[in-house]
Amino acid sequence: MSSVKKKTSSKKAVVADKKADVSQSSEAQQYVAKDTDLRYYWGLTIVTVLAAFTRFVMIDLPPKVVFDEVHFGKFASYYLERTYFFDLHPPFAKLLIAFVGWLVGYDGKFKFENINDDYVTYNVPYVAYRSLIALQGTAIVPVMYWTMKTLGYSASACLLSSMIVCFDNAHIIDSRLILLDAMLNLAVALTMLAYAKFSTYRTQPFTRIWWIWLNLTGVALSLVISTKYVGVLTYVTIGIAVVHELWILLDYQRGLTLTEFSKHFVARFYSLIVFPFILYLFWFWVHFAVLNRSGPGDTFMSSEFQESLVESPLAKFSKPVNFYDIVTIKHKETEAFLHSHKADYPLRYEDGRISSNSQQVTAVKATEGEDSILNDVNNHWEIVPIDPKFDKGVTVFTNDIIRLKHVGTGGYMLAHDVASPLKSTNEEFTITYDEEPYSRAYNESLFRLRLAQGGSGANKNRKKLVKTKATPVRLIHVDTVVSMWTHDDEVLPEWGFGHQEVSGNKKNTDPSNAWFFDTIVNLNANDSRSTYIPKKVKPLPFLKKWFELQFLMFHHNNKLSSEHPFASQPNSWPLAVSGVSFWNDNENKKQIFFTGNVVGFWFEVCCLAVYLGLLLADQVTRRRNIHLLNKKAQSRLYNTLGFLFIGWCAHYLPFFLMNRQKFLHHYLPAHLIAALFSGGLAEFVCSNNRIQSSSPIGVNKHRFTALVFVVCAGLVWFYYFFLPISYGHISLPPEEIRKRQWLDMKLHYSK
Known part of the structure; x- marks a missing residue:
């Protein structure tokens, strides 16, 4: 009798265990179920439309020269007139702006001399110029979304990362004006995407798809360095990742001979250094080919260089x-x-x-x-x-x-x-x-x-x-x-x-x-100097011209140490405690003030701090032989998030060593990478990553969705609150302006 009872209770226990297993299995399925492609595509469509709206809406306002449009609009005019000028930045992005001017048939007569000069009066195609920049700024957002998907994150994480940049006021302002930063940030985003895609094929070395993404990473790196020289920081990011990968491949346990390892090294050296450098030189070749007439940049160059230029109309008055x-x-x-x-x-x-x-x-x-x-x-x-x-x-x-x-x-x-x-x-x-x-x-x-x-x-x-x-x-x-x-x-x-x-x-x-x-x-009519005699053009080898210009660019870049009223130090950037006055209209009391979305900036800082805490906690527990994280979580924490964290450090920390003028816009590439990092860490924190746990392994979708909703709502609110001073389309009463003077921000018309 007792044996029968024991058998009955044993059967009940087995049934109960089976029910528990089924329950836990279904719960796990709820957490770890992979997002469908349709869900990813819907998210991608939504953020792309929102990015296009925030960057293209009212792009014709203000119809006047704003901030550094005086420089980059002027350079486009010089390209269109083919008159030589000197600038500290490489030519790629400036050539792209000038190309748009050429497409719309503009002659480049307007020289963008002063902030607030009227575009409409002089029939300047400024909307076409700004639309090019807005298109680049828009493209950054879906590229970020695609990068997060490539790294294996959920659609919610992809959405969160891309929304941080989509509704960031600083990114929006830089994407609506004739500036170089949108192109720089897009090139950085493309580099991160290309290298992430390349990494997914690292187990298929030297295949066609492997070569495609390795070379596309090189192209993206070339675009970064061909836009601004701070692009070298992106090289540092990818360089650290490549050195780490080669170090792993060098391990004899990987089974590679030294010949096979050498092939890996040469492939990366060619695709990420030699090939990008050739593209970089190509843009300078185009630069010299277009600017073949004497112009305002002559005075920076040697007489030998000047003799390689056709005289401009100004030369007729030079005696x-x-x-x-x-x-x-x-x-x-x-x-x-x-x-x-x-x-x-x-x-x-x-x-x-x-x-x-x-x-x-x-x-x-x-x-x-x-x-x-x-x-x-x-x-x-x-x-x-x-x-x-x-x-x-x-x-x-x-x-x-x-x-x-x-x-x-x-x-x-x-x-x-x-x-x-x-x-x-x-x-x-x-x-x-x-x-x-x-x-x-x-x-x-x-x-x-x-x-x-x-x-x-x-x-x-x-x-x-x-x-x-x-x-x-x-x-x-x-x-x-x-x-x-x-x-x-x-x-x-x-x-x-x-x-x-x-x-x-x-x-x-x-x-x-x-x-x-x-x-x-x-000077009288009888003087021989009254007769204009065009000078003979003397050719100069391309590399000789390039070396001379390169030296002058670095020389003058190092001299940018003078004070500026809106310059700021790197320690103020992550919290967006300051900004830059881009434009103000004293007559109508309108202004554009460059500052970041505080919700997004501060959320990134919180994620960076939490990450350092997680690393410290994991290392301490490991020292006591306590292993809490499963293998997938460890890989996410140290490899994926570690790569993005190093990318943020490489794009931010070097500015502390630079003795030159620094502004908030220098932080935007680091902010972009921090946005990728923050979406990934938010998903990590909202997941059960422990080896032994009564809860299933995977993402707690309800908790994570709630977090994404709260952060996105905050991003949209701050964007809307600062809308009048981001677009400069309306004036605000002094009391409303004072409400927006947070931290160290100093706005016009607050009295």
Whole structure:
């Protein structure tokens, strides 16, 4: 009897266990069921449509030049006119913008000179330009979605990562204006996608599909570095991943001979370094082929380089300068003209300092066109040699020593060891009437012409023909070795008629010391210089031109260390505590302020912090021989998320070492990768990854869906809240503007 009971209870236990197994199995199926392709495609369609809407809506507003459109719109115009210019960035993205201008038949006459210049008045195809950028910005979002799918994440994780960028205000603003950042960010996103796809085929080496994605990774890397030089950080990211993979392949347990390993190394070296570099050089070849006419960038280049360019229409007005020519002299940076008049510096300045109380030398801008300058003898200067054998008709070269005679009053320009009116550390410029050779006043009126352009050693002091409008020079005072300089930071008070101060700058290599001999006033029809003779073009090998330009680009990039009111430090970027004023309309009280979506930025920071905590906890427990994570979870934590985390670090941390101007937009590639990382980590946290657990292994879809919904709702809310200052389409009352002045943000019209 007892044996029968035992058998009955045993059968019940087995049935109960089977029911529990079935229950647990069905629950596990609920968690680990893979998303269908239809679910992925619906998510991809939704985020792509949303990205297109946020970037294309009201893209024609404002119909004026905004922020750095003054640079990149201008460069497109130079491409269309084929006139040579100099810029710090590689040419690919700029060529793409110019190509759009060429497609719509634009002639490039508008030069984007000033922020707020009106596009409509000059019939500029700015909507076509901006649409190209918006298309690139839109493409970033589905590329991110595809990357997350390739990495094996659920449709919800794909949606979360792509929504962080889709509704990020900084990405949206950069994708609606004629800027390079959308192209850079798209190239970064394409690189991450291509390498992720390549990684899925690493078990099929040297197959056709393996080669396709390896080479596409190289193409994407080339596009990154051909857009901006910060793209080298993407190279670092992929480089770390490749070195890690090669290190694993080198292990003898992998079964590869050294010959087979060498094939892997050579394949990656060619596809990720050699091939991208060839593409990089190709864009420079196109750059030089298009820009075959002399232009505003000539002054940066060597005379040998300049001789390889066809003269621009400006060359017709560029004439060799001779001694005893009467000229106007123009400051390169402020475009003010050297001037003097019958008025003296006050004996005592407002701060109590004493002056020489002698004739003023100032700088004035053309208020009524260039004719107002040419017709005023107080802007005329005669170039007088110190060597009596130099007669009229002898050409002036750099390194020559000259005197400048003021035509309006008959005196000679002089600099001496007296403090200037506004800059107490600089020397005063004045006029002397002492013509006695070798007297003190005579010696103080001697100036040496130096070529004011890049170069070092003997190259910067080389002898070169001085031509009007074409040869930038520094006028170095022989006696005290200061450079003639002016500025418009502050103008002279009433006694100086609001003119710009002219003074002696002790920083002789300062680029703002550059002047031009602008126009020869006394040039007559009988002078041979009145006849324009086009110069003969001398070819220069491509690599020689490329090396010269490459050196100058790196040289000037390293010099970008001056202060800027909206520059920021990297420690402020992840939390988006500051921003940049891109555009403001004082008349209608509208503005565009560049800042990130705080919800997305802060969510990323939380995910990065949680990840470091998870790594620390896992390593500590492993030290005590406690293994909590299953193998799949370990792979996700250390391999997939580890790769994305390294990518974020590589695109962010190096900025702490850079001694140059830094802005929030430099963080956007790192933000993009952090968005991929955050979607992956959010899914990881909402999963049961433990080896031994009563709960099934897999993603808790209900918990994860709730998290995605909350984050996305926050993203959309912040996007909408900052909409007026992201698009600049409406004005806000001061109280509404103050509500948006979070953290260190300083907005216009808040009072």
